[in-house]
Amino acid sequence: MATAAxxxxxxxxxxxxxxxxWIDGYAxxxxxxxxxIHELAEQSTFEETTCLLWHGRLPDRTQLDEFTxxxxxxxxxxxxxxxxxxxxxxxxxxxxVLRTAVSAxxxxxxxxxxxxHDSNVRxxxxxxxxxxxxxxxxxxxxxGNAVIExxxxxSHAANFLWMLHGTKPIPAATxxxxxxxxxxxxxxxxxxxxxxxxxxxxxxxxxxxxxxxxGALKGPLHGGANEAVMKxxxxxxxxxxxxxxxxxxxxxxxKKVFGFGHRVYRTExxxxxxxRKMSEQLSxxxxxxxxxDMSRRIEEFVKVExxxxxxxxxxxxxxxxxxxxxxxxxxxxxxxxxxxxWTAHVIEQLDDNRLIRPRAEYTGPEYxxxxxxxxxx
Numbered sequence: 001m002a003t004a005a006x007x008x009x010x011x012x013x014x015x016x017x018x019x020x021x022w023i024d025g026y027a028x029x030x031x032x033x034x035x036x037i038h039e040l041a042e043q044s045t046f047e048e049t050t051c052l053l054w055h056g057r058l059p060d061r062t063q064l065d066e067f068t069x070x071x072x073x074x075x076x077x078x079x080x081x082x083x084x085x086x087x088x089x090x091x092x093x094x095x096x097v098l099r100t101a102v103s104a105x106x107x108x109x110x111x112x113x114x115x116x117h118d119s120n121v122r123x124x125x126x127x128x129x130x131x132x133x134x135x136x137x138x139x140x141x142x143x144g145n146a147v148i149e150x151x152x153x154x155s156h157a158a159n160f161l162w163m164l165h166g167t168k169p170i171p172a173a174t175x176x177x178x179x180x181x182x183x184x185x186x187x188x189x190x191x192x193x194x195x196x197x198x199x200x201x202x203x204x205x206x207x208x209x210x211x212x213x214x215g216a217l218k219g220p221l222h223g224g225a226n227e228a229v230m231k232x233x234x235x236x237x238x239x240x241x242x243x244x245x246x247x248x249x250x251x252x253x254x255k256k257v258f259g260f261g262h263r264v265y266r267t268e269x270x271x272x273x274x275x276r277k278m279s280e281q282l283s284x285x286x287x288x289x290x291x292x293d294m295s296r297r298i299e300e301f302v303k304v305e306x307x308x309x310x311x312x313x314x315x316x317x318x319x320x321x322x323x324x325x326x327x328x329x330x331x332x333x334x335x336x337x338x339x340x341x342w343t344a345h346v347i348e349q350l351d352d353n354r355l356i357r358p359r360a361e362y363t364g365p366e367y368x369x370x371x372x373x374x375x376x377x
Contacts, residue, residue, distance in 0.1 A: 020033065032049065032186060033053065037271065040052075053344040071125060072150075076129075080108070081101055095217075095331050098135060102211050106208070115204075120206055127207075172281070176281070181337040188264075196213040201355050214335055223334040223335070224331050225258045225311075227331060233291055258313065260306070269309060269310065271311075275314075279315045282319060283318070291317075292318050295318050
């Protein structure tokens with residue numbers, strides 16, 4: 001019954017035309033709207049990069065000021081969302097709460113079902129501003145602390161750290177987090193972005209698409225990988241053992257070492273290049289290089305032993321830990337960044353929509369199988 005070649009996991013299958021993100025996995029190139037990620041990481045800001053992703057071009061100063069002001073205005077949450085946070089079970093994870101809260105936000109959107117271009121752009125401003133607030137506010141509520149109001153004088157990156165910790169971040173922390181947001185902002189048709197486009201393709205609303213994307217990001221093979229990396233580092237630190245011996249034991253047991261290899265890249269993930277530098281710089285400034293040193297030794301060993309390069313998750317783990325961010329917030333923070341790309345893809349999908357409906361290669365019993373009445377089975 002075979003009709004076409006099956007590509008498991010859709011690896012290498014082109015499923016959409018897109019002008020948002022370009023990857024050359026063999027050359028190690030990642031570009032947003034044609035601009036190399038190295039240039040954006042070193043020279044841009046998250047606000048400017050998000051504007052680029054949504055509108056297809058870098059803004060001039062006036063346009064960037066207007067864009068930033070719209071994000072500032074969008075930084076508000078319905079009080080009912082805070083009530084929701086206080087009512088969730090103690091066992092709820094921040095990622096589960098974020099997924100539920102984004103879905104609940106659709107209740108308070110004045111044109112929730114609208115999917116036209118202007119409505120999608122407006123919703124993109126709201127969700128980009130709100131995701132950062134959701135993550136910070138829930139973390140404070142679950143710890144019994146007061147919710148911190150956003151400061152309109154701070155950048156998006158600085159505001160998140162302010163709302164999370166309750167203290168104004170030092171410039172080095174702001175710059176590091178801003179760069180991390182840029183590096184994670186988009187990555188073509190990854191699992192969560194593809195999920196968002198599939199949902200949007202049904203003409204569902206923006207909140208539904210983003211809720212689905214968050215659900216996809218939750219998995220350890222996607223957004224949860226950096227949590228797994230840090231759990232490994234914590235375990236090594238707790239045991240006091242040698243990090244290379246620990247990884248050798250994992251490999252001997254045929255267990256996965258998270259943070260290495262990538263479905264697309266055949267050379268170093270360009271995002272890892274910056275995160276490695278960022279982790280080293282932050283650790284030196286903090287006076288604690290333990291996590292970076294441990295990570296570096298593991299990276300060098302795995303590269304020689306398994307011929308695998310570190311990916312974006314490997315050094316983001318030690319970077320976030322050095323910034324004082326709890327382990328279970330790593331994946332929600334991924335969403336705080338990736339919302340820029342998700343919304344760009346939803347806008348693009350609905351600007352020229354076609355329902356995404358692939359086929360499956362049937363592997364069941366050969367047709368026709370006769371129905372047997374229950375009394376004769």
